[in-house]
Amino acid sequence: MIKVYNTLSRSKEEFKPIEEGEVGIYSCGPTVYNFVHIGNLRAYIFADILHRTFLYNGYKVKHIMNITDVDDKTIRDSRSNGLTLKDFTDRYTTSFFEDLEKLNINKEEYIFPRATENIDGMVKLIKKLLDKGFAYKAEDGSIYFAISKFKDYGKLSGVDFERDTKSRISNDEYAKDEAHDFALWKAWDEKDGDVFWETDIGKGRPGWHIECSVMSEDNLGQPFDIHTGGIDLIFPHHENEIAQSEAANEKTFVNYWMHNEMLMVDGQKMSKSLKNDYRLNDIIEKGYEPLVFRYLMLFTGYNQKLNFTWDALEAAKNGLGNLKNKILLLGNDIGEVSASLVDDFKNEINDDLNTPKALAVLQEVLKSDITNADKLATVLDFDKVLGLRLDEVKSETIDIPEDVIKFAEDRKNAKQEKNFELADSLRAKISEAGYEVEDTKDGYRVVRR
Numbered sequence: 001m002i003k004v005y006n007t008l009s010r011s012k013e014e015f016k017p018i019e020e021g022e023v024g025i026y027s028c029g030p031t032v033y034n035f036v037h038i039g040n041l042r043a044y045i046f047a048d049i050l051h052r053t054f055l056y057n058g059y060k061v062k063h064i065m066n067i068t069d070v071d072d073k074t075i076r077d078s079r080s081n082g083l084t085l086k087d088f089t090d091r092y093t094t095s096f097f098e099d100l101e102k103l104n105i106n107k108e109e110y111i112f113p114r115a116t117e118n119i120d121g122m123v124k125l126i127k128k129l130l131d132k133g134f135a136y137k138a139e140d141g142s143i144y145f146a147i148s149k150f151k152d153y154g155k156l157s158g159v160d161f162e163r164d165t166k167s168r169i170s171n172d173e174y175a176k177d178e179a180h181d182f183a184l185w186k187a188w189d190e191k192d193g194d195v196f197w198e199t200d201i202g203k204g205r206p207g208w209h210i211e212c213s214v215m216s217e218d219n220l221g222q223p224f225d226i227h228t229g230g231i232d233l234i235f236p237h238h239e240n241e242i243a244q245s246e247a248a249n250e251k252t253f254v255n256y257w258m259h260n261e262m263l264m265v266d267g268q269k270m271s272k273s274l275k276n277d278y279r280l281n282d283i284i285e286k287g288y289e290p291l292v293f294r295y296l297m298l299f300t301g302y303n304q305k306l307n308f309t310w311d312a313l314e315a316a317k318n319g320l321g322n323l324k325n326k327i328l329l330l331g332n333d334i335g336e337v338s339a340s341l342v343d344d345f346k347n348e349i350n351d352d353l354n355t356p357k358a359l360a361v362l363q364e365v366l367k368s369d370i371t372n373a374d375k376l377a378t379v380l381d382f383d384k385v386l387g388l389r390l391d392e393v394k395s396e397t398i399d400i401p402e403d404v405i406k407f408a409e410d411r412k413n414a415k416q417e418k419n420f421e422l423a424d425s426l427r428a429k430i431s432e433a434g435y436e437v438e439d440t441k442d443g444y445r446v447v448r449r
């Protein structure tokens with residue numbers, strides 16, 4: 001049984017699929033006007049752990065992640081860069097896919113619909129909302145959703161507001177917590193340049209929220225099982241998706257809403273002005289492997305605030321290094337997966353993706369009294385969910401001989417037993433073999449001299 005925290009019911013619920021053995025997931029993807037930052041990546045790693053957890057439990061997973069390649073920001077920045085919208089957004093879409101690959105998120109297992117390729121569907125949905133009286137056309141030709149007409153507005157986010165507001169918002173995002181009628185369709189104006197579509201509802205382009213209602217229904221139907229995103233998307237984005245889809249189709253949009261908490265940097269909100277909106281490449285340039293970042297993310301539950309610091313990343317690097325050293329010591333034989341340890345692991349990961357506790361079970365495997373071959377099999381089995389590429393440990397560390405790793409492990413034990421003489425002699429042996437052992441907060445790591 002998989003339990004998930006559902007933002008809509010504000011409680012942890014047993015997951016019940018619409019189709020037995022299958023799950024449909026929709027995750028809000030990037031707006032490709034810039035490189036994604038590590039806060040965005042946290043959301044995609046969370047979605048990936050969810051995806052892998054269902055696969056691990058034997059589900060067939062259909063996972064959709066949209067690419068927002070037309071909105072206020074993509075138009076503004078493509079024009080200021082003198083590029084067509086497509087050339088501009090393709091650049092950042094490619095970079096986004098590269099980041100996924102580096103974080104071991106297998107993009108072949110996802111479907112990535114692009115907003116610009118789904119304009120017809122959006123026009124159709126907007127027409128339906130106009131016909132049903134949930135939308136209206138303003139003087140300039142833009143079309144707005146009348147939130148006062150949709151009585152469930154606010155059920156996800158809990159926002160409450162004056163229902164008789166006449167104000168409208170044409171930006172894709174609201175300022176603060178104001179609720180207004182939001183744009184479904186924006187009539188063309190000069191600042192859009194050559195970005196427009198000639199359609200039955202006029203010349204213009206879609207608002208931001210409408211694409212997710214359309215692309216989720218096209219791929220998963222309505223209702224579908226799980227919708228994910230960062231908590232910053234609950235309002236207005238997800239609230240608006242619900243309004244559009246439920247008003248148009250008169251049935252539930254999504255059964256389970258899952259939201260990851262924010263990533264802070266050095267205790268502060270990420271922002272351009274603070275220059276702390278790091279990208280994955282900033283991490284790589286400082287000498288860290290991308291999977292160290294993934295490992296760090298798993299130490300905090302997706303539903304907890306996570307404070308990113310370079311010290312924390314360094315600790316994660318050492319931790320992952322130690323883990324790999326221990327795996328290397330297990331030898332090359334792959335035995336049997338331990339059913340009871342898998343049960344322990346499943347209990348944690350199926351409990352609303354409790355990755356910190358799942359990692360603790362991984363350590364228990366290494367300390368357990370099963371054979372090394374069975375430990376290796378079990379660890380690699382868990383890695384189907386964790387996605388740390390632990391199966392590549394052998395080839396990656398092939399240049400560190402096993403006897404050196406053994407010396408390092410014996411030295412650690414000797415130190416723990418306060419046998420410093422033995423520890424020193426083992427360090428000398430490691431050194432003779434051309435390697436250096438470094439003590440770290442969580443143990444040690446071995447490097448070539």
Ligand SMILES: [Zn+2]
Pocket residue numbers: 027028029212237
């Ligand atoms: Zn969305």
